[in-house]
Amino acid sequence: MSSSGRRRRNTDVADVTNATETVVADGAPTTESGTSLVTEPGQATPVLEPGKVPTVVVDDVHIVYKIHGAGSGKGSATGALSRLVSRKTSPTIREVHAVKGVTFVAYKGEAVGLIGSNGSGKSTILRAIAGLLPPEKGCVYTQGQPSLLGVNAAMMNDLTGEKNVVLGCLAMGMPYAEVRERYEGIVDFSGINERGDFISLPMRTYSSGMAARLRFSIAAAKSHDVLLIDEALATGDARFQRRSEDRIRELREEAGTVFLVSHNNTAIRDTCERTIWLESGIIRMDGPTEEVVDAYEEYMGKKK
C-alpha cells in the first residue's frame, strides 16, 4: 500500500489486510491471520492487533482545504488597487491544513468517540472516512460503504417528514418493500409524532432537534458497516439521547463500527468505549474513553 497521493479507497477486509501488511512489515506486531490492526497514539503507521477485524484504517492522512478568493483585501478598494498594481488577475488561494498526519485503526463492533476543541478537525476526519474529502496525503481504507450522519445531512426541506423518510431509506439502498415495512418503526423511534401529526408537515417546519432526530432515526433503521455520526445526539432531548445510545449499541452488535463526534462528553462516555482526542488536526490521545475524556476535561479546564 502506498501511503501517499490523493486517494481514497473502499476495500474489503482482505484488501485492508493486504494493504496494511506492507505497512507493518518492518517489526510491528501482526496477528497470525494478519487480519487486524492496532494503532498507537502518535504512531505514523497503523499496526496490527490480534484477534480483531479492522473496518477503518486511516493511514497518515492530511486534509487541506483550499479557499479560493480568500486573499487579503479581496473586495475592498485597496485589494483591487493592489491587484491592479501587482497585475494579479486571480485572487489568492488560502490553505487550511485541517488534519495533519492522523493514523488510527477502528475495528468491527467498536464505538469510537471523536472529541477535541472547536476546529480541531473532528468533522473533517469524519468526512474523509466517508469519502467526501480527498486526502492531500495518506489513505483511508474502509470495510463496506461508510454512512455519514450529520446534523447538516441533506434532507429536502420542502418535502414532508414522511417523504424524507422514504427518500432517505431508498438513498441508503433499502428496497421499497422494506421501507414500507420499517416506516412506522422509524417514525415511532424519532418521536416526531409524539405531539401531533408532524410527519405530514414539511421538514422546514421542524425544530433543529426534531430534524436531527428524524435524520438519526432514518440512518439507524439500517445496519451499517461503518456509521459516522456528527453531533446528532447533542440535539435530541434526554429521552431521545437514551434511545439513540441504545440503538448505537445495537448497531455495534450488528457487526458495525460507529464513530461519534460530539461535544457532549456524557454521550461519549455512555456510548463509546474508545475515544480519540484531536487537537489542531493531530491526535493527542487515543485510548479508553474514561482516560481520554478525563484528560480532555482537565485540558479544557486549564484552558479556561
Ligand SMILES: Nc1ncnc2c1ncn2[C@@H]1O[C@H](COP(=O)(O)OP(=O)(O)OP(=O)(O)O)[C@@H](O)[C@H]1O
Ligand atoms: N469547508 C471548509 N473550508 C475551509 N476550511 C474549513 C472548512 N471546513 C472546516 N474548515 C477548517 O478546518 C478546520 C477543522 O474544522 P472541523 O470542522 O473539522 O473542526 P471540528 O473539530 O469538527 O470543529 P467543531 O467542534 O467546531 O465542529 C478548522 O480550522 C476549520 O476552519
